[in-house]
Amino acid sequence: MNLTIVFFLGFICAFFAVLPPGLLNITAAKISLKEGHVRGIVFSIGACIIVFCQTLIATVFARYLHKHPDVIDILQRVAFVIFVLVTIYFLFIAKSNDKPDEDIDAKSKTSRFFQGMFLSSINVFPIPFQAYMAITLASFGWLNFDKTSVAAYITGAAMGSFAIFYIYIFFFEKIKGKKMTSQKNMNYLIGSITGIVALITLINIIKEM
Numbered sequence: 001m002n003l004t005i006v007f008f009l010g011f012i013c014a015f016f017a018v019l020p021p022g023l024l025n026i027t028a029a030k031i032s033l034k035e036g037h038v039r040g041i042v043f044s045i046g047a048c049i050i051v052f053c054q055t056l057i058a059t060v061f062a063r064y065l066h067k068h069p070d071v072i073d074i075l076q077r078v079a080f081v082i083f084v085l086v087t088i089y090f091l092f093i094a095k096s097n098d099k100p101d102e103d104i105d106a107k108s109k110t111s112r113f114f115q116g117m118f119l120s121s122i123n124v125f126p127i128p129f130q131a132y133m134a135i136t137l138a139s140f141g142w143l144n145f146d147k148t149s150v151a152a153y154i155t156g157a158a159m160g161s162f163a164i165f166y167i168y169i170f171f172f173e174k175i176k177g178k179k180m181t182s183q184k185n186m187n188y189l190i191g192s193i194t195g196i197v198a199l200i201t202l203i204n205i206i207k208e209m
Helices: 003-018 023-035 037-066 069-093 112-121 126-139 147-175 183-208
Strands: none
Touching: 003 037, 003 126, 003 147, 023 037, 023 112, 023 147, 037 112, 037 126, 037 147, 069 183, 126 147, 126 183
16 A cells, blocks of 8 residues: 555544544644644644654554454444444434633643643553554555554554644634534534444454455
8 A cells, every 4th residue: 555645544543533622632723722832733733743652552452353353343333333323423313512612721840842742642542543443444454454554554643633723723713612613513513523434343344255
């Protein structure tokens, strides 16, 4: 597989994973608003270094699972059920709660770089998510687990995460309070993303039957 394509696959997966408002991207935006864009970018770089490491761990785990297809079959079916339930929740059950964001206490003696690394390190969601996405991409033949492909994929994931942080940093002031950032619309966005992932999982399960 072409390394450029592998890079963009990692970029896209991370981009949509980090797109919904969360602790990291909102913190980066608020630091930028209060202390300037440079400080927000420094925070984002620290966070992306951890994302890089987490994606590496995820792909190593995915490579192990890829060699044990019996385990993958079970995980795919479990993941399909989970993604369907999450999709139903965000599209039909989750309530809109458009309360103003509370200020995050940014008082710290450490630099924004290390703050970004710390907050990113306690967010372990990217590991199982990236492991699942790597397995799915590998099952379609879009990702190989050789060193160069893994390097391209995890670099793309780090850059995809940084792209979202960058967007939040420079456009948060303009989009804050707009309809596109309302909780209701973000619920629909998350539900749509998980629905797409569930559909891909179902196709993959049927393909292997």
